[in-house]
Amino acid sequence: xxxxxxxxxxxxxxxxxxxxxxxxxxDVFLKRRYALAEAKRAYxxxxxxxxxxxxxxxxxxxxxxxxxxxxxxxxxxxFTDFLRNTTGFHxxxxxxxxxxxxxxxxxxxxxxxxxxxxxxVREHIERxxxxxxxxxxxxxxxxxxxxxxQLFWSRKGKMRLEEMPKEIVLDAFxxxxxxxxxxxxxGRHISHVGRFALTTFLINSGMTVDNVVDLFRSLSDFNExxxxxxxxxxxxxxxxxxxxxxxxxxxxxxxGVCPGMDGICRRIRHPLAYYRRKLRIMQTTTETPTxxxx
Amino acid sequence: xxxxxxxxxxxEKFAEYYRLNSSSIDPPSSLVNREFAFLLFKERMxxxxxxxxxxxxxxxxxxxxxxxxxxxxxxHYEKPEEEMEAKGWLGADLVFDIDADHxxxxxxxxxxxxxxxxxxxxxxxxxxxxxxxxxxxKFDDKSWLCEICLESAKRETMKLIDVLTRDFSLxxxxxxxxxxxxxxxxxxxxxxxxxxxxxMARKEIVDYMVGIGLEPIFHGLEESRGPNLAEAGxxxxxxxxxxxxxxxxxxxxxxxxGLKKSVVNSLMNQRDKILESWESRGxxxxxxxxxxxxxxxxxxxxxxxxxxxxxxxxxxIHRLIRLTNTLxxxxxxxxxxxxxxxxxxFDPLKDxxxxxxxxxxxxxxxxxxxxxxxxxYGPYKNMEVELPTAAALFLLCxxxxxxxxxx
Numbered sequence: 224x225x226x227x228x229x230x231x232x233x234x235x236x237x238x239x240x241x242x243x244x245x246x247x248x249x250d251v252f253l254k255r256r257y258a259l260a261e262a263k264r265a266y267x268x269x270x271x272x273x274x275x276x277x278x279x280x281x282x283x284x285x286x287x288x289x290x291x292x293x294x295x296x297x298x299x300x301x302f303t304d305f306l307r308n309t310t311g312f313h314x315x316x317x318x319x320x321x322x323x324x325x326x327x328x329x330x331x332x333x334x335x336x337x338x339x340x341x342x343x344v345r346e347h348i349e350r351x352x353x354x355x356x357x358x359x360x361x362x363x364x365x366x367x368x369x370x371x372x373q374l375f376w377s378r379k380g381k382m383r384l385e386e387m388p389k390e391i392v393l394d395a396f397x398x399x400x401x402x403x404x405x406x407x408x409x410g411r412h413i414s415h416v417g418r419f420a421l422t423t424f425l426i427n428s429g430m431t432v433d434n435v436v437d438l439f440r441s442l443s444d445f446n447e448x449x450x451x452x453x454x455x456x457x458x459x460x461x462x463x464x465x466x467x468x469x470x471x472x473x474x475x476x477x478x479g480v481c482p483g484m485d486g487i488c489r490r491i492r493h494p495l496a497y498y499r500r501k502l503r504i505m506q507t508t509t510e511t512p513t514x515x516x517x
Numbered sequence: 518x519x520x521x522x523x524x525x526x527x528x529e530k531f532a533e534y535y536r537l538n539s540s541s542i543d544p545p546s547s548l549v550n551r552e553f554a555f556l557l558f559k560e561r562m563x564x565x566x567x568x569x570x571x572x573x574x575x576x577x578x579x580x581x582x583x584x585x586x587x588x589x590x591x592x593h594y595e596k597p598e599e600e601m602e603a604k605g606w607l608g609a610d611l612v613f614d615i616d617a618d619h620x621x622x623x624x625x626x627x628x629x630x631x632x633x634x635x636x637x638x639x640x641x642x643x644x645x646x647x648x649x650x651x652x653x654x655k656f657d658d659k660s661w662l663c664e665i666c667l668e669s670a671k672r673e674t675m676k677l678i679d680v681l682t683r684d685f686s687l688x689x690x691x692x693x694x695x696x697x698x699x700x701x702x703x704x705x706x707x708x709x710x711x712x713x714x715x716x717m718a719r720k721e722i723v724d725y726m727v728g729i730g731l732e733p734i735f736h737g738l739e740e741s742r743g744p745n746l747a748e749a750g751x752x753x754x755x756x757x758x759x760x761x762x763x764x765x766x767x768x769x770x771x772x773x774x775g776l777k778k779s780v781v782n783s784l785m786n787q788r789d790k791i792l793e794s795w796e797s798r799g800x801x802x803x804x805x806x807x808x809x810x811x812x813x814x815x816x817x818x819x820x821x822x823x824x825x826x827x828x829x830x831x832x833x834i835h836r837l838i839r840l841t842n843t844l845x846x847x848x849x850x851x852x853x854x855x856x857x858x859x860x861x862x863f864d865p866l867k868d869x870x871x872x873x874x875x876x877x878x879x880x881x882x883x884x885x886x887x888x889x890x891x892x893x894y895g896p897y898k899n900m901e902v903e904l905p906t907a908a909a910l911f912l913l914c915x916x917x918x919x920x921x922x923x924x
Contacts, residue, residue, distance in 0.1 A: 306718035306721055309721075310715070310717035319722065320728060320751065321751075323736070323750045323751070325684065326686040327684070411646050411654055412646075412654065477729055478829060
């Protein structure tokens with residue numbers, strides 16, 4: 224890539240060594256951060272490249288891409304390649320429905336193409352980091368890895384996740400969950416997606432399986448055995464033992480569960496993130512008077 | 518004849534169908550990687566996680582089990598007979614389901630009835646949330662299939678095929694379209710291109726079809742400017758939807774949308790000029806119609822152009838789908854292939870008839886008039902009638918009749 228000239232040998236060799244170092248940490252979070260950092264770097268380099276080079280790099284990932292016959296776009300990319308690399312993005316401009324699509328192709332600017340390629344790079348590196356390395360690192364390098372890992376964790380400590388309160392706080396429910404909750408309380412029927420969203424939300428915010436089962440008791444088609452089975456499954460106590468979390472806001476919108484956004488909704492993408500944020504806001508507002516008194 | 522005997526009678530007819538027609542049951546692609554499931558007549562239970570080795574296996578199963586409904590997985594698995602977690606998902610067809618239940622049809626579903634399980638109150642249309650008499654919420658509902666419902670579903674299917682063909686560039690031979698045997702249509706897309714799309718990618722495709730999260734600004738709707746009819750994708754659709762809406766809108770409709778009186782007047786008085794404007798820049802500069810008004814109008818255009826698919830079916834990558842040329846337990850009609858190029862002429866109430874011989878004597882409880890094939894039947898109310906097998910089975914499956922006892 225045509226960045227400012229550096230020592231090619233160092234550049235080329237540093238990448239596999241970095242991959243090896245990160246890979247041996249077996250730290251999922253660290254791996255993700257590293258892949259993201261490399262992807263960001265790739266994006267900054269790629270967006271300055273000419274169209275031919277971008278096409279060539281895209282081809283190495285087997286993208287179906289070609290130059291666009293358009294004044295406003297540089298490339299036309301097959302929708303499957305587009306979807307594979309955009310479903311993690313949150314800006315509305317990346318939604319398929321907000322793109323112009325013709326003949327199975329999405330029109331992209333050079334900058335946008337670079338962004339999608341960077342995403343491909345990120346996944347490529349993440350996959351690389353997951354491959355097992357059969358050899359042990361020489362002591363010198365191993366020490367450095369150790370050091371880096373310590374540094375990383377001391378920083379990450381600051382980003383620690385907040386604990387959920389022990390009691391369920393109804394007032395902190397997002398609008399979708401509040402609506403589902405009230406619907407169930409009044410004994411009315413809700414869709415499968417709605418039931419799943421409500422149950423996963425309640426379990427994840429700390430409600431016991433017993434209490435969840437009781438909540439559904441008011442439904443006319445209540446079946447204790449079935450409801451308990453499903454709630455336990457969602458809580459990770461059965462079958463695959465995976466604990467399920469609620470669908471993302473975007474998914475709830477697709478299935479008509481989202482009743483419309485409020486102020487907090489605009490800043491989050493997941494019902495549980497809403498809950499955490501609202502709890503924090505409620506805490507700070509109740510603490511303020513005390514602070515004033517002091 | 519009681520309820521159980523009616524069920525046994527239907528099953529006997531279904532058995533006859535599978536005996537005579539099992540050779541018409543085509544295997545889905547990648548047969549050995551599919552899960553099969555059978556809804557059993559007597560137990561009303563789903564027999565799941567069945568795998569078959571070849572098409573003869575499948576046909577024999579149908580002849581011996583004689584299920585009320587037959588399904589196979591849209592997904593391909595390494596081991597279809599294992600439980601869900603151990604199946605080994607390899608990929609899934611991209612499936613769309615269009616059902617009259619999800620469309621607000623002009624008939625208003627007046628032909629559907631519900632009965633409150635608690636107090637026995639009855640009503641027409643979709644069941645209410647609470648029983649108006651006793652405030653309970655458990656209902657038994659009986660859905661009917663009328664020609665208006667079926668026609669609406671067909672229109673939506675044609676819209677879907679249009680989007681898949683033009684926007685997604687799929688060829689007619691890459692799509693399989695079928696009438697479900699009840700109130701809707703299924704569209705299957707197979708092949709490598711879509712096989713491995715994950716749930717999130719499929720959700721994006723759903724949003725594209727339904728127009729969820731669509732922001733008109735990305736499709737050229739700006740101050741005094743907007744998309745035109747010849748443009749691709751949603752741009753052209755927004756233009757087309759706006760064109761059609763403005764062509765047919767009444768003053769009342771426009772007022773209901775919350776448009777200002779001056780805007781409504783301007784749109785109504787200049788209708789001809791607006792229609793002409795599509796040949797050049799479009800109506801986006803119409804006097805006294807500002808960008809806020811256009812946003813509301815475009816919202817109507819999007820509603821009109823969106824394809825009313827079942828959002829859950831398409832995003833579910835483990836879905837069970839009815840097998841083509843098998844019978845629908847609610848109608849006795851068969852799920853039937855629809856030629857993509859000739860869908861306009863497809864007549865579900867004729868082309869999906871599975872039973873063409875003999876007649877059956879029935880006691881019919883109460884049904885509206887209906888058509889099957891070229892004949893019209895009913896309305897009947899507590900009457901004894903002799904009907905061709907297809908029409909008789911239709912009423913029996915719908916729970917609207919009993920077989921007349923032989924003396």
